[in-house]
Amino acid sequence: HDLLDEGASHDAAICSPLVANRLGLRILAEHIGDVADAVTRFILVSKPDTLPARTGADKTTLVIPLPEDHPGALMEILDQFAARGVNLSRIESRPTGLFLGDYFFSIDADGHVTDARVADALQGLHRISPGLRFLGSYARADRREYEVARHTSDEAFAAAREWVDSLRHSPTPDAEDIG
Numbered sequence: 001h002d003l004l005d006e007g008a009s010h011d012a013a014i015c016s017p018l019v020a021n022r023l024g025l026r027i028l029a030e031h032i033g034d035v036a037d038a039v040t041r042f043i044l045v046s047k048p049d050t051l052p053a054r055t056g057a058d059k060t061t062l063v064i065p066l067p068e069d070h071p072g073a074l075m076e077i078l079d080q081f082a083a084r085g086v087n088l089s090r091i092e093s094r095p096t097g098l099f100l101g102d103y104f105f106s107i108d109a110d111g112h113v114t115d116a117r118v119a120d121a122l123q124g125l126h127r128i129s130p131g132l133r134f135l136g137s138y139a140r141a142d143r144r145e146y147e148v149a150r151h152t153s154d155e156a157f158a159a160a161r162e163w164v165d166s167l168r169h170s171p172t173p174d175a176e177d178i179g
Contacts, residue, residue, distance in 0.1 A: 085152030
């Protein structure tokens with residue numbers, strides 16, 4: 001609404017014709033993009049609220065500071081996803097602005113925080129970079145489902161957890177039993 005304010009410190013806005021019509025703005029120029037088939041991505045940013053339900057076609061967005069810049073630092077972060085079969089659909093490196101060489105990574109991962117493989121990757125990432133920021137899990141705009149390998153399915157994670165739990169609660173085998 002402050003687009004219509006007389007005292008506003010702007011003279012123009014770039015927006016869709018729908019928004020211009022709704023707000024009663026005068027359209028000064030149309031088709032101003034330089035790439036005809038470009039797609040603009042809009043995101044809704046809000047205060048933390050209830051996590052949207054898993055849809056099976058989800059993304060999770062994270063901001064991960066690089067706690068220490070050393071050879072292999074980015075690989076340590078990426079390994080957390082790769083080892084659990086979590087595909088990354090976007091990764092961007094951005095300077096923090098604090099000092100030269102201080103970076104964070106903005107990442108979109110396929111999956112929802114309630115997926116075992118994604119939750120496990122977040123736990124691993126938190127050990128490496130405790131300043132990790134979870135921005136949310138949400139339905140993909142294209143609603144396209146992704147394929148999850150059998151060994152990274154929620155069922156595989158549950159079976160592995162049960163197996164480890166059974167080891168913790170059973171007697172250690174004697175050396176003779178091993179062979």
